[in-house]
Amino acid sequence: MRRGKRRPAAFFGGPHALHRPGADVLSVQGVTVRYGPHLALEAVSFTVRRGEQIAIVGPNGAGKSTLLKVIAGVIPPDEGVVQVYGDEPDRHVCIAYVPQRSAVDWRFPITVYDVVMMGRLRKHGLFRPPRHEDRLKVEAALATVDMVSMARRQIGQLSGGQQQRMFIARALAQEASLMLMDEPLTGLDLPAQEQILRILDELRKAEVTVLLSTHDLEQAADRFDRLLLLRRRLIAFGRAEEVLRPDLLLEAYGGRLRLVPMADRVLAVADSCCGHGETEVDR
Amino acid sequence: MSAWLLEPLRYAFMQRGFLAALMVGIVCAVVGTYVVLRGMAFFGDALAHSILPGIAVGYLVGGGDRGILFWWSLGTAIVAALGIGALSRRTQVKEDTAIGIIFAGAFALGIALISTVRSYSVDLAHFLFGDVLGVSPADLRLMALFGAAILFVVFFAYDAFLVVSFDPIFARTLRLPVGFFDSLLLMLIAVAIVVSLQTVGVALMVAMLITPAATAYLLTRRLPAMMGVAALLASLAGVIGLYLSYYFSVASGAAIVLVSTCFFGLAALFAPERGWLAARRRRPSAHT
Numbered sequence: 001m002r003r004g005k006r007r008p009a010a011f012f013g014g015p016h017a018l019h020r021p022g023a024d025v026l027s028v029q030g031v032t033v034r035y036g037p038h039l040a041l042e043a044v045s046f047t048v049r050r051g052e053q054i055a056i057v058g059p060n061g062a063g064k065s066t067l068l069k070v071i072a073g074v075i076p077p078d079e080g081v082v083q084v085y086g087d088e089p090d091r092h093v094c095i096a097y098v099p100q101r102s103a104v105d106w107r108f109p110i111t112v113y114d115v116v117m118m119g120r121l122r123k124h125g126l127f128r129p130p131r132h133e134d135r136l137k138v139e140a141a142l143a144t145v146d147m148v149s150m151a152r153r154q155i156g157q158l159s160g161g162q163q164q165r166m167f168i169a170r171a172l173a174q175e176a177s178l179m180l181m182d183e184p185l186t187g188l189d190l191p192a193q194e195q196i197l198r199i200l201d202e203l204r205k206a207e208v209t210v211l212l213s214t215h216d217l218e219q220a221a222d223r224f225d226r227l228l229l230l231r232r233r234l235i236a237f238g239r240a241e242e243v244l245r246p247d248l249l250l251e252a253y254g255g256r257l258r259l260v261p262m263a264d265r266v267l268a269v270a271d272s273c274c275g276h277g278e279t280e281v282d283r
Numbered sequence: 284m285s286a287w288l289l290e291p292l293r294y295a296f297m298q299r300g301f302l303a304a305l306m307v308g309i310v311c312a313v314v315g316t317y318v319v320l321r322g323m324a325f326f327g328d329a330l331a332h333s334i335l336p337g338i339a340v341g342y343l344v345g346g347g348d349r350g351i352l353f354w355w356s357l358g359t360a361i362v363a364a365l366g367i368g369a370l371s372r373r374t375q376v377k378e379d380t381a382i383g384i385i386f387a388g389a390f391a392l393g394i395a396l397i398s399t400v401r402s403y404s405v406d407l408a409h410f411l412f413g414d415v416l417g418v419s420p421a422d423l424r425l426m427a428l429f430g431a432a433i434l435f436v437v438f439f440a441y442d443a444f445l446v447v448s449f450d451p452i453f454a455r456t457l458r459l460p461v462g463f464f465d466s467l468l469l470m471l472i473a474v475a476i477v478v479s480l481q482t483v484g485v486a487l488m489v490a491m492l493i494t495p496a497a498t499a500y501l502l503t504r505r506l507p508a509m510m511g512v513a514a515l516l517a518s519l520a521g522v523i524g525l526y527l528s529y530y531f532s533v534a535s536g537a538a539i540v541l542v543s544t545c546f547f548g549l550a551a552l553f554a555p556e557r558g559w560l561a562a563r564r565r566r567p568s569a570h571t
Contacts, residue, residue: 073455073456074452090458091458093456093458095456097453097456099452099453103452105449108448109320109504109505109509110505110506115449118442118445118453121442126442127439127440127442154504154505170453
């Protein structure tokens with residue numbers, strides 16, 4: 001499908017697509033995205049099952065954010081098809097996109113509660129005030145991410161981990177069944193990372209499908225069902241031991257990855273922005 | 284004191300001036316909240332200046348009829364707003380350069396057109412700096428009508444404007460028509476500028492849009508409060524400015540803007556959290 005030929009989404013959000021029975025949660029087929037002459041994604045194909053948690057890894061500029069935005073229905077692919085529950089993503093409101101923290105202005109005069117309530121906008125309607133039910137959902141979402149006491153804070157007063165949990169609460173309030181998280185762990189200290197990983201465990205129980213981009217190969221291997229190794233093209237997609245192979249990592253990271261031979265395994269050191277991209281790879 | 288305050292109100296033209304200043308203050312402050320939060324100050328300034336050719340044509344065609352002038356200004360403002368909006372989305376040079384070229388060119392065209400009339404300098408001064416004491420009852424009615432329409436749209440589409448301004452990508456995942464609301468906001472700014480033309484003129488317009496809103500930004504932490512405080516400060520600046528204008532024979536538009544600027548200065552110094560003193564108190568070592 002080409003840019004510009006897409007079916008327009010209902011203007012003020014009329015009827016949205018229903019989930020087709022038997023359809024994959026997410027199917028990406030031959031997706032290519034160009035920014036001018038630059039190729040951001042090239043013929044990427046994969047499918048994801050319900051309730052899976054997928055880590056998207058790859059070097060900076062590999063197209064991780066672009067892939068998430070294509071799946072979110074924010075960037076239309078130049079070629080290929082994305083389907084969420086058997087329909088185009090921009091006809092769904094069940095997809096939550098959790099942005100990088102740098103994507104918004106933290107001095108904006110808005111409270112944590114207001115931001116989480118944005119997740120309810122489609123439920124209570126664009127031109128109607130929130131109902132009692134919406135308030136309950138927002139409070140429940142805040143409780144899940146342990147942010148109830150922060151609800152009335154202006155968002156600039158939050159720590160990095162709290163900012164990230166606020167965005168996750170907004171996705172929870174949205175009652176999304178597919179969550180796309182753009183580097184939620186990057187730049188957080190370990191306790192803050194652990195808090196978010198615990199929320200992911202809660203999402204697993206609720207069968208919410210999660211795609212999360214990260215620089216941390218070790219965490220990706222430990223905490224996620226499958227890894228998607230990306231460098232413009234899809235290099236590998238599968239369980240950690242299938243993906244974190246020296247040859248594949250070298251293909252993805254090129255010179256930016258050092259492979260350190262150990263006694264019985266290879267230590268892959270990714271030279272990425274956040275520094276700690278170490279993981280062990282079976283020889 | 285009360286005699287001093289009531290004195291100007293004996294005149295009908297002063298009463299209309301006060302009403303105009305209040306309405307313009309409130310409408311511009313509310314719309315200006317979004318101008319400040321979205322970093323559109325330069326756009327607002329450019330848009331105000333770009334209307335001048337429209338005003339000039341309306342002036343030449345209507346021969347001074349205010350109604351004709353208003354509609355010409357309104358049409359030009361909406362075309363200019365959507366034009367500049369489209370320009371900033373696709374341009375070969377940098378966005379601010381493109382806007383700068385267009386707005387200076389349009390402004391020059393306006394001056395050129397007006398300069399063909401004999402009473403050129405007086406009329407031009409009114410368009411550039413406003414003439415709040417020359418507001419007619421018919422002008423007031425138009426201002427009230429369009430001002431109310433702006434406030435109605437801002438109130439009605441509050442949630443949409445909030446999401447689209449704070450996190451446009453999230454807004455698109457909610458399948459909101461982001462482009463529509465962006466254009467709607469540009470049009471609201473355009474109409475607010477036309478409503479305010481007579482009070483402050485094009486040259487000082489940007490101050491009506493951004494100064495009260497920026498002051499409120501320093502004092503509040505939620506958008507509704509920011510809008511309320513901005514509207515209050517703008518009204519106050521309008522009233523105080525007109526008194527200064529009456530008693531000290533200062534140009535009214537300039538007086539209003541100067542009062543507004545003083546408010547901003549005070550807030551920048553003394554705001555409880557975002558003020559200079561508060562910042563200094565938080566890290567006293569930085570200045571020793």
